[in-house]
Amino acid sequence: MIRLEGSKVAADLQAELTELTAKYREQGIVPGLAVILVGEDPASKVYVGRKEKMAEKIGIKNFAYNLPSDASQEEVLELIDQLNRNDEVDGILVQLPLPAQIDEQQVLQTIDPAKDVDSFHPENVGKLMQGLPGPKPCTPNGIMHLLKAYDIPIEGRHAVIIGRSNIVGKPMAHLLLDENATVTITHSRTKELAEITRLADILVVAIGRPNFLTGDMIKDGAVVIDVGINRLDKKLVGDVDYETVAEKSSFITPVPGGVGPMTIIMLMYNTVKACELRRIP
Numbered sequence: 555m556i557r558l559e560g561s562k563v564a565a566d567l568q569a570e571l572t573e574l575t576a577k578y579r580e581q582g583i584v585p586g587l588a589v590i591l592v593g594e595d596p597a598s599k600v601y602v603g604r605k606e607k608m609a610e611k612i613g614i615k616n617f618a619y620n621l622p623s624d625a626s627q628e629e630v631l632e633l634i635d636q637l638n639r640n641d642e643v644d645g646i647l648v649q650l651p652l653p654a655q656i657d658e659q660q661v662l663q664t665i666d667p668a669k670d671v672d673s674f675h676p677e678n679v680g681k682l683m684q685g686l687p688g689p690k691p692c693t694p695n696g697i698m699h700l701l702k703a704y705d706i707p708i709e710g711r712h713a714v715i716i717g718r719s720n721i722v723g724k725p726m727a728h729l730l731l732d733e734n735a736t737v738t739i740t741h742s743r744t745k746e747l748a749e750i751t752r753l754a755d756i757l758v759v760a761i762g763r764p765n766f767l768t769g770d771m772i773k774d775g776a777v778v779i780d781v782g783i784n785r786l787d788k789k790l791v792g793d794v795d796y797e798t799v800a801e802k803s804s805f806i807t808p809v810p811g812g813v814g815p816m817t818i819i820m821l822m823y824n825t826v827k828a829c830e831l832r833r834i835p
């Protein structure tokens with residue numbers, strides 16, 4: 555069994571991006587990333603903090619906004635409108651989830667698709683579905699990079715995804731399909747789940763339930779990608795029961811240090827690419 559070390563692959567990409575931003579700085583161009591946090595959710599604060607720190611390391615300028623938890627829809631939309639028009643800002647990210655009074659869909663649809671570094675805007679989702687160029691959502695794209703970094707073949711293999719969220723499961727299916735995998739998406743209403751997961755050559759688990767996937771649910775030699783981040787007894791655990799699954803799998807991502815660092819670095823990648831497309835002749 556080989557551990558898919560997202561931290562190491564992300565560190566290599568970090569070095570490449572840092573070199574690129576240094577080159578752009580010589581031309582007087584500094585990529586900019588605006589991160590909007592609404593409210594005081596502690597987990598969101600941690601994620602935002604990590605993104606801002608990574609941006610700084612790479613040479614991306616941070617534009618940080620922390621709106622109060624009772625911020626109105628209009629305030630959020632007005633801020634996005636300002637950022638859409640700010641030429642120094644290449645990427646806009648709204649940390650989810652948003653407080654209940656805010657309409658998430660309207661907020662995401664207000665972001666200029668050219669600055670949509672999370673790739674949640676319907677225009678970019680449509681491009682992904684049609685295989686057109688555009689930003690790719692960070693977590694699934696990070697997983698694709700990780701598979702490629704370890705030369706894991708995708709074409710013709712059966713990929714099973716557990717979870718059908720807009721953030722992970724659905725875009726993951728498209729990216730795998732683009733690489734000619736045969737893809738099955740499963741979810742909470744799927745019957746006889748283990749019978750399907752045992753068919754997987756590549757298994758992506760993104761459901762948000764600690765240690766859900768156990769060793770008896772996979773076939774020998776499967777590649778297992780654990781997207782889950784769950785807090786259990788003050789420890790971070792994935793959706794995969796690492797002990798029982800690792801001994802049967804050929805490759806497996808650890809939690810932490812697997813998919814998480816890839817997600818953050820792909821956000822940086824999307825920001826630098828958005829800057830290139832908008833500002834580098």
Ligand SMILES: NC(=O)c1ccc[n+]([C@@H]2O[C@H](COP(=O)([O-])OP(=O)(O)OC[C@H]3O[C@@H](n4cnc5c(N)ncnc54)[C@H](OP(=O)(O)O)[C@@H]3O)[C@@H](O)[C@H]2O)c1
Nearest residue numbers: 693717718719722741742760761762781782783813814817
């Ligand atoms: N590592 C990272 O960078 C990263 C990034 C994003 C998310 N995450 C983590 O990944 C996990 C999933 O995130 P998400 O945003 O995709 O979650 P989500 O929006 O809550 O979606 C969860 C999906 O799992 C399915 N599901 C729930 N229980 C199931 C069960 N018992 N059997 C089969 N399917 C089940 C749900 O099915 P239904 O559709 O039928 O309800 C749903 O499609 C969370 O732990 C999250 O924190 C990590």
